[in-house]
Amino acid sequence: MLTLIACEAKMVARDTAGLIVPIGLPLLILVTSAFSAGSEEIVDGMTALDLFVMPLVLVVVVASIGMINMPSFLAYYRRSGILRRLAVTPASPAMVLAAQAIVSVLQAAIGIALAFVVASLGFGANPPRDPWAALGVIALTMAAMYAIGMIVAAIAPTPNSAVAIGLVAFFIVGALGGMFGGRQALPGPLAEVGGWLPFGAAVDALSAAWAGAAIHVGHLLSLGVTVAVGVVIAALLFRWE
């Protein structure tokens, strides 16, 4: 299994385009948003950078890996026949999926760490008041985005279509979740919907964890339901060949 994980990591590392989106895009959003966030304290020493920008950036890291990167790899494996080739060995397609998930977690961890280092050193960002709650929300968010990614992988016939569908889904939930200027800039009904979708729910939950405040149960429920629905749909639709 370790060798499989190492090979999966090499595959991901050698996919240049696959690295730019989950690493480069969040950093771009961080830098452009940090300059306009200001240093005014909002609550308990926390600024807009801490409470709004950092949660948004971290969710972008996780969402881009789960909804764009991972489905494209699975679609590639299926289209190219790699899963079929592995099916005649003691390795199972499930092992490949597990290795992909582990590498995705590592990739997300690197993206998150990089974003936090840049935010801290470049813009004076503060760490979350409740780090364990923040980690828990990130983990749940990862599961939710991965579940959406499995649906994308299930319905996309080719790697290119997986990227296309993943990008569309990513930008829709991202836009409704406040990726472009915050949800308060959206019309009321859209902002409301965005808050219940997994991207917006994750940003709000992470923001609460960053401030050390109680996390709204509804946000956690939204992420949990996304995981459940994603798993069920993927199980029904996903084909290894």
Place this chain on the structure above:
Amino acid sequence: MISPPLQKVMVEGRDFRHARVCPPFSTFEGMSSTETAILAEGIAKSYRRTVAVADVSLRIEAGETFGLLGANGAGKTTTVEMIAGLRAPSQGRVRVLGLDPRHDRAKVRQVLGVQLQQAHLHGALRVSELVNLYRSFYPNPRSATDLLEMVGLSEQRRDTFEHLSGGQQQRLSIALALAGRPRVVILDELTTGLDPAARRRMWATIEGLKHDGVSILLVSHAMEEVERLCDRIALIDAGRIIAQDTPAGIVAQAGTDSLDEAFVALTGSELEAAE
């Protein structure tokens, strides 16, 4: 359904009444199933209205090299996929060393090596990385050096799979099939796409496996290859076994001078030349 010992086979009006279409399994009664490397009894595969394999029965003994010869679309690959456990037969049963490749998947995968017709491997991984990946699936694999030497890819160990030529990719696929020291090996179009030198090298590798007692199912449409390597062969046409015997036995049954002519006589069609 097991075919009777003698069956009338009419091809272009010629009666091959005495052709042994399927060997009677009574011939092998008394032999334990563990002495049989591969057993397929009346396997068939249909996709909606398409019958890919109608009725195939064959038995490959331990240490035997058995050839499955047929034209494109005859049902060779589907037969092999059912034996390898990649597809469930619509009817019939398959055993590999006495194990069901669908239900005893984990055990079968430890003793069975399969080289598929198309080499589907991770394009961005290097040859050495792929070899070590596939070796990691087995408890007692061959060394990476041995595997690469067997297929003549020692110089390409740092090349990525996508940058290998078609023949090199094929040779790597064969090496990976042998990574786990399998007791039974399925090779689908072993030398398709290989140059003559590489082809002979592969034949030498197969002869080495035979010497080691490995049971081999060789799928091919190259006459010279099956005549050289196989102890027995089966001719398959339209999803059915038409003849099953030693190469010389089939030539004698058909009353022809060569296996080529025997194939044409028994199936009524030409076999495309190997690439």
